[in-house]
Amino acid sequence: MRTFFIVTFLILTIDFLITSFFLKKTDVWKNDQWQDKYYRIKSDIYHHDLMPNIEVIESWGGKLKRKIITNSIGFRDSEQKKIDKSSNKKRILLIGDSFIEGSGYDYDYTLAGLLSSELGDEYEILNSAVESYSPSIYFKKIQHYLSLGYKFDQALIFLDLSDIYDELFIKFDENENIIAETSINKLSLERKIKNRAYALGEILRDNTITFRFLYLVSDNTEIFKNYLKLKIKASKFLNKSFLKTSRDDTMYYRMTHIDRGFWTFNDEKYLEVQEGIKQSEKYLKKLFKLLDNNNIESHLIIYPWPTQIQFGDERHATHWEKFSKSNNINFLNLYSLFNKTQKRETIFNNFIYGDIHWNKNGTNKISREILNKINF
Secondary structure (H helix, E strand, O other): OHHHHHHHHHHHHHHHHHHHHHHOOOHHHOOHHHOOOOOEEEEOOEEEEEOOOOEEEEEEOOOEEEEEEEOOOOOEOOOOOOOOOOOOOEEEEEEOOHHHHOOOOOHHHOHHHHHHHHHOOOEEEEEOOOOOOOHHHHHHHHHHHHHOOOOOOEEEEEOOHHHHHHHHHOOEOOOOOEOOOOOHHHOOHHHHHHHHHHHHHHHHHHHOHHHHHHHHHHHHHHHHHHHHHHHHHHHHHOOOOOOOOOHHHHHHHHHHOOHHHHHHOOHHHHHHOHHHHHHHHHHHHHHHHHHHHOOOEEEEEEOOOHHHHHHOOOOHHHHHHHHHHHOOOOEEEOHHHOOOOOHHHHHHHHEOOOOOOEOHHHHHHHHHHHHHHOOO
């Protein structure tokens, strides 16, 4: 046993030295899926954010890459620049989750980039959206920047289907700030051990050929296994044999069968999100009252996922339309932009292949409708 440990140690030492001196500096060693996203930071006030003044290339969804640039206040932007608290331009604030941050694409192809291009130099678009945001974060973040003295003329609030689920996991401290993460002292012994094991595994993966190879085999095996599972489900859903079920069929199933979107038409899933709906209502009321008190014209905007195009929506659209009327909120429903008679074609034409986020065509469609319906 002693000999085994000595040999293992020597092998790993040689492996580490070869990796450090020869391989880590080459393109062969790079793996975008293991990118250190140091620029995605926690916030002690509104949970999480992007780091100010960064310019990084981020892998997204396995195949796409996007350049993420942030300005002086950490909002995604076309370039690194200082954002003053007020501006001579008409200032439009966007907030939402990954759809509005701009999944998969450089800034010019995001909603903020398209609006900025169309509206011209008289307008300043400020995109405060970050993936996994939800109404309580929308409120806390906008409240924070208003308290610092930042001025906005209009605010577009994009309420995503997943926001309702995300609200179920938002917790607050005694000062009503959102808790960014659980204290390490409160974690169970089992969780602490797992965290340390994962951390050690990542160190070995990033510094030795042996462990990097094992991780690559494991990751690719998992990807292949998940694809086979999806293909089996797709064949059943489409009533096709497994062998005749194409990759397009499989990706279509994946795009339309996201559990977090089922609550809009499934009674059981709807019951699961009741507290999320209540908390969303609470913080949206706070947010729109805050905007009104600061003379900021505002809109609440909703849009469908491929799931809703495929199966319909009995709850999300009607609920927030009624909520908006009751609270005198400007409301814009973008569901009608997506043709439901040609579901498959509509989904493939407007959403990233195998995903629920808009592609370039879908983002263009959203941008044009907003420009048509909202008076800037």
